[in-house]
Amino acid sequence: MDVQVSPLAVAMAELPPLAGVRLGSAAAGIRYQGRTDLVMAELAPGTTVAGVFTRSQCPGAPVDWCRAALRGGKARAVVVNAGNANVFTGRAGRETCAATAEAAAALVGCKPREVFIASTGVIGEVLPHERLAAALPGLHGRLREDGWEDAARGIMTTDTFPKTATRTARIGGEEVRISGIAKGSGMIAPDMATMLSFVFTDAKIPADLLDTMLRKGVEGSFNRTTVDSDTSTSDTVLLFATGQAKHPRIPARDGSNAAGRMLGDFRAKLDEVLLDLALQVVRDGEGAQKLVRIDVTGAVSAKSAKRVAMAVANSPLVKTAIAGEDANWGRIVMAVGKAGEPADRDRLSVGVGGTWMARDGGVVPGYDETPVVEHMKGREVDIAIDLGLGGGKATVWTCDLTHGYIDINGSYRS
Amino acid sequence: MDVQVSPLAVAMAELPPLAGVRLGSAAAGIRYQGRTDLVMAELAPGTTVAGVFTRSQCPGAPVDWCRAALRGGKARAVVVNAGNANVFTGRAGRETCAATAEAAAALVGCKPREVFIASTGVIGEVLPHERLAAALPGLHGRLREDGWEDAARGIMTTDTFPKTATRTARIGGEEVRISGIAKGSGMIAPDMATMLSFVFTDAKIPADLLDTMLRKGVEGSFNRTTVDSDTSTSDTVLLFATGQAKHPRIPARDGSNAAGRMLGDFRAKLDEVLLDLALQVVRDGEGAQKLVRIDVTGAVSAKSAKRVAMAVANSPLVKTAIAGEDANWGRIVMAVGKAGEPADRDRLSVGVGGTWMARDGGVVPGYDETPVVEHMKGREVDIAIDLGLGGGKATVWTCDLTHGYIDINGSYRS
Numbered sequence: 001m002d003v004q005v006s007p008l009a010v011a012m013a014e015l016p017p018l019a020g021v022r023l024g025s026a027a028a029g030i031r032y033q034g035r036t037d038l039v040m041a042e043l044a045p046g047t048t049v050a051g052v053f054t055r056s057q058c059p060g061a062p063v064d065w066c067r068a069a070l071r072g073g074k075a076r077a078v079v080v081n082a083g084n085a086n087v088f089t090g091r092a093g094r095e096t097c098a099a100t101a102e103a104a105a106a107l108v109g110c111k112p113r114e115v116f117i118a119s120t121g122v123i124g125e126v127l128p129h130e131r132l133a134a135a136l137p138g139l140h141g142r143l144r145e146d147g148w149e150d151a152a153r154g155i156m157t158t159d160t161f162p163k164t165a166t167r168t169a170r171i172g173g174e175e176v177r178i179s180g181i182a183k184g185s186g187m188i189a190p191d192m193a194t195m196l197s198f199v200f201t202d203a204k205i206p207a208d209l210l211d212t213m214l215r216k217g218v219e220g221s222f223n224r225t226t227v228d229s230d231t232s233t234s235d236t237v238l239l240f241a242t243g244q245a246k247h248p249r250i251p252a253r254d255g256s257n258a259a260g261r262m263l264g265d266f267r268a269k270l271d272e273v274l275l276d277l278a279l280q281v282v283r284d285g286e287g288a289q290k291l292v293r294i295d296v297t298g299a300v301s302a303k304s305a306k307r308v309a310m311a312v313a314n315s316p317l318v319k320t321a322i323a324g325e326d327a328n329w330g331r332i333v334m335a336v337g338k339a340g341e342p343a344d345r346d347r348l349s350v351g352v353g354g355t356w357m358a359r360d361g362g363v364v365p366g367y368d369e370t371p372v373v374e375h376m377k378g379r380e381v382d383i384a385i386d387l388g389l390g391g392g393k394a395t396v397w398t399c400d401l402t403h404g405y406i407d408i409n410g411s412y413r414s
Numbered sequence: 415m416d417v418q419v420s421p422l423a424v425a426m427a428e429l430p431p432l433a434g435v436r437l438g439s440a441a442a443g444i445r446y447q448g449r450t451d452l453v454m455a456e457l458a459p460g461t462t463v464a465g466v467f468t469r470s471q472c473p474g475a476p477v478d479w480c481r482a483a484l485r486g487g488k489a490r491a492v493v494v495n496a497g498n499a500n501v502f503t504g505r506a507g508r509e510t511c512a513a514t515a516e517a518a519a520a521l522v523g524c525k526p527r528e529v530f531i532a533s534t535g536v537i538g539e540v541l542p543h544e545r546l547a548a549a550l551p552g553l554h555g556r557l558r559e560d561g562w563e564d565a566a567r568g569i570m571t572t573d574t575f576p577k578t579a580t581r582t583a584r585i586g587g588e589e590v591r592i593s594g595i596a597k598g599s600g601m602i603a604p605d606m607a608t609m610l611s612f613v614f615t616d617a618k619i620p621a622d623l624l625d626t627m628l629r630k631g632v633e634g635s636f637n638r639t640t641v642d643s644d645t646s647t648s649d650t651v652l653l654f655a656t657g658q659a660k661h662p663r664i665p666a667r668d669g670s671n672a673a674g675r676m677l678g679d680f681r682a683k684l685d686e687v688l689l690d691l692a693l694q695v696v697r698d699g700e701g702a703q704k705l706v707r708i709d710v711t712g713a714v715s716a717k718s719a720k721r722v723a724m725a726v727a728n729s730p731l732v733k734t735a736i737a738g739e740d741a742n743w744g745r746i747v748m749a750v751g752k753a754g755e756p757a758d759r760d761r762l763s764v765g766v767g768g769t770w771m772a773r774d775g776g777v778v779p780g781y782d783e784t785p786v787v788e789h790m791k792g793r794e795v796d797i798a799i800d801l802g803l804g805g806g807k808a809t810v811w812t813c814d815l816t817h818g819y820i821d822i823n824g825s826y827r828s
Contacts, residue, residue, distance in 0.1 A: 058751030058759040088747045088759065090776030121743025124777060228730045229643075230745075231752035316642045316730070316815075317823055324824030330537025331644075333502045337472030338645035345472040345502065363538060403820050407648030409731055410816075412737030 002350040008283035008291050008379060009161040010401070012152070013276075015179045016166070017145035020044030020204040020242025024147035025154030028135035030128065031083030031121060038132060039080040039154040040139050041198070042108055044242045049075035049116065050210035052218050054235035061086045061093030062117045063236060065101070071112045073207035075240055076110035078198060080155050081132060082183070086163050087233045096129035102132045107140040118196050118236045120183060121157055152181040155196060158408055159185045159284050165276035169203075169269035172248035172262055180273050184281040185227070197222070197237045197277050203266060204243030205250055209259060214239045219313040221274035224306070224396045227285035228405070229314040237274075282397050287404025290322055292397065294383045304341045306394035308385065311339035315394030319401035325376040327369065329357045336385060347388030352376065360388070422697035422705050422793055423575040424613040426566070427690075429593045430580070431559035433460030433616040434656025438561035439568030442549035442773045444542065445497030445535060452546060453494040453568040455612070456522055458656045463530065464624035465488035466632050468649035471713035475500045475507030476531045477650060479515070485619035489654055490524035492612060495546060497535040498596070501647045511545035512581050517547045521554040532610050532650045534571055534597060549810065569610060572822055573599045573698050579690035583617075583683035586662035586676055590617040592687050598695040599641070608665045611636070611651045611691050617680060618657030619664055623673060627681050635688035636721070638810045642819070643728040651688075665744070665765045688730050696811050701818025704736055706811065708797045718755045720808035725753035733815035739790040741783065745771030749798060761802030766790065774802070 029038050032335045051070050053063045069075075079100055086093045101112035108115070119127060147393035152162035166179040204363025205213075219239055251258045263299055283291055294312050299305035312318055315335040321328040336343050346361035353375025375381065381400075437455035444451050465484050467477045483489075493514055500507045515526035522529070566576035580593040598609025619627075634652055665672045697705055708726050713719035726732055728763060729749040735742040743764045750757050760775035767789025770778055789795065796816075 055753075055754075056748070056751030057753070057755070057757040058747050058762065064771050077481055085744075088744060088775060088777075089760075089761070090774075092776070123742075123747060124772065125744075126777075230729050230731045230748060232750050233751050316819070317644045320820055320823035323820065326824070328537075330499075330502060330539075333472050334470070334647050337468075337470030337647050339471070341471070343471040346504070348472065348502075358502065358538065360504070361502060362506070363502075363540075401820065402824075403791075403799065403817055405730070406541060406734055406737065406815065406817050406820060409734035410740070 005160045006284045006288055008288055010280060010283065012149065012162055013164045013166055015148035015164050018153060018177050018179050019244035020047060020199050021200050022145055022147065023151045024139060024143045024145040025150040026135045026139040028081065028131045030081055030131055036150065036154040037082045038135050040104065040136065040143065041151065042143050042239055043076050043079045043240055044244055045076065047075045047203060047240050047242045048207040048210055048240060049240050050207060050214040051236065051238045052215055054134045054232055056231055056233045058088065058233050060119060060234045061089060061097050062119045063234060065097040065117050066236060069116055074114050075116055076114040076374045077104045077108045078116045078238065079104050080118045080196065082155050082157050084119060084125055084127040085121045085123050085234050086119040086127040087105050087123040089124070089126050092126045096127045099129045100132050103136050107137060114256050117236055118234070120155065120196050120234055124234060126206065135155055148179065148181065155181065155183040157183065157185065158286055159183050161284060163277055163280040163284070165183055165273045167269040167273050171203055171266055174245060174247035176201055176245040176247060178268065178269055178273050180277050182277040182281055186414060195232060195235055195281055199237070199239045199273060201241050202245040203241050203247065204245065205241045206252065208253065208262065209250065210239055213263070217271045217274040220271055221278040225278045225312060226313050226396070226398050227282060255373045261317040279397060282399050285399035286408045287402040288399030289402055290379055290381050290400040292322055292381045292383065293395065294385070294398070295387045296387065296396050297393040298387040298389055300342045300390045301392040302394055305392040307341050308336055308339045308343070308387065308397040309394050311335045312383065312385065313396050313398035316401055319398065321404045322381055323400035327352050327357065327372045327376050331383065332383065342389060343387055344389060349386040349388065351384040353382055419574045420698045420702055422583045422702055423615065424694060424697065426563065426576055427580055429562035429578050432591050432593050433658030434461060435614050436557040436559055437565045438553060438557045439564040440549045440553040442545045444495055444545055450564065450568040451496045452549050453552060453565045454518065454550065454557065455492045455565065456557050456624040457654055458658055459490065460657045461489045462487055462619060462621040462624055462655045462657065463652060464621055464628040465650065465652045466629055468646055470645055470647045472502065472647050474533060474648045475503060475511050476533045477648060479511040479531050480650060480652070483530055486527050488528050489530055490528040491518045491522045492530045492652065493518050493826065494532045494610065496569050496571050498533060498539055498541040499535045499537050499648050500533040500541040501537040503538070503540050503559030506540045510541045514546050516549050521551060530652055531646070534569065534610055534648055536773035539648060562593065562595065566671045569597040569796050571597065571599065572700055573597050575698060577691055577694040577698070581683040581687050583680040585617055585680055588659060588661035590659040590661060590680065592616055592683055594687050594691050596691040596695055599698045599700050609649055609695055613651070613653045613687060615655050616659040617655050617661065618659065619655045620666065622667065623664065624653055624655055627675055627677070627684055631688040632687045634685060635692040637698045639692045640724060640727050640810070640812050641696060660784045664714050664825050668722070676708065677774060683715050693811060699813035700822045701816040703816055704793055704795050704814045706736055706795045706797065706813060707809065708799070708812070710799045710801065711807040712801040712803055714756045714804045716805040720810065721755050722750055722753045722757070722801065723808050723810040725749045726797065726799065727810050730815055733812065734797055737814040737816045739785045741766050741771065741790050746797065746799065756803060757801055758803060763800040763802065765798040767796055
């Protein structure tokens, strides 16, 4: 199978050093040959952390580990491996997490519960944690402030390009940085914290505020994307704040919302980083040839709008039509109809690339397909759906469904 | 694009004449060249009818027509066309239904509301009803008692083989016949009366009893199947009882359930016909190479079991793994986890082809993949999932996801 870089790939953003974070990668030989597959980041003392995880009823052992570790609100290290997801591995999986955290904690000089763990790859095979433990000391000795690209590459599985994003934000007049990496290409689905993403900032923000901002940001980014409707058992987004930046202290939460005002710009830039990373994951969707944006307006509520948009985004018939550059709005109507949300066929309008094709339950009189056909040939396809019922709206992103997806997933494990 | 008969096709059951039904097909030139695309059946006076339809919020005009016509409980004719679904066609769509029903009613000598209409094919294009009206008189003149195969072929779209099924049942010691035809291959999804199916019996059964039996039968057959999770706007199953058989009168409904006892065998055989037709649709799923049966046991309820089974049946990653003959039970675990139903990872068991691969949250000690690999190479793949929580169980059917699906749907309209 040829593995080619996604035609939707974006140039990798170079991430500058971020005070309080040193990171790097190593080849631990977990599954892949001739590439790195183990990533570690060491975080400055005092780093706070927030996380969101898959809502799968069958989460992986690392998700269980992180959920428990989050109760402390502090982080000193992250260890991530690719090639084996350590999911459905029973007691062996739990022991692997504990052993890995202990090995990293000994190197860093912290408690095991301050080590966060994520794994991605095959489900149901025991992760050989002795290989991780063997590779960690050498990796720890090579951690660097500029190890971002290495880290972004080391966590890839079926990804075809590394995913990074960075922004600066101001808190009380002082500049802080927000940088993140992500991996993900298949088993990407809505309504969860999807795939693996690690975001870092040098701002000093209490864990509870981090948590609030992360949840809101993920809902507007990762949770608005889907590649194949299949929610992973390992979805993890972690946000670390090293507290090394020099900005006025964020006050504790009180009725005045002083913290909220101080963090306005930070929140906006965090949301940008999260959406940037989420869209890179969609751009690297397995077999993707086109990035698809779906705007739903006129729904009875925002929640209803999102459900309709996701029904369209997950429809195999819509996605194959887009792959075939066919502006088949009948399939969009079908997907709206099956969403189970309030819709009135005779008020429904559908547009592609800024041209309304159908209005109020029928084709637009004199509809000229020419600009739509031209738009469908591009790498980015925009679909607009107006339900004509209320003020609810939502935007979600997906990719097309092509032979590439079948190629990748008909032969992934074997 | 090569169109080859599905490797899962079954030999067509030959349907003998059924008293009170004459049927046939014609080439009306709606969309296809060189094939029939219009089917008509004339039904004896006194025929009762029941129907179930798509739950789509954007149903086609023929579905609206049939729902209204069903209120009368009587049927004298059915007219079905392939190539154009008459969906999202606004007022023109309603007028087409009315004009077609009037044309057929004039030929048969009945009221337009005793004519049932179904259309299948492209969405969003106006159906040229003058072509139907032009072809109907000739077609009506050629209706025959042995026109079953012609009818089954005339309603096909992306189907690769005609779908028929027949059984005999006994009512009060007398033999009656139940025969049906169906079409469907893509846009096949659960929880609805899926695609087009027309079932006929010569029994004499009041419309309300027909309705009860049809709803129950559809829930156990069509509503347990999925090809691609995309629910059609046109799903229709109609059941006609011509009343021509000589059996004791079915008593009206009362507290004694006498009718229920008399109809026991009929119900069982009707269920068989419906499941037979439903599985033929799955066997002709677009691009299907394997028929997949999913048995879920140990769920907290039957409803929960069905949802879990459908989450597995609709997972692109499970379906591509099956296409690749990869017994990737990790993906089955993933799909169980995302279903949103009660599940406990550490009680979950997964088996394929009669071999349990994973038990109680981990791989079975000493698991030997050999018989599973052999089973995966066959045309029929059985997946068993035991949630270990309660007594709820359900069985659903799907097919694998292959390059064929992409081929068909990336170029269907254009």
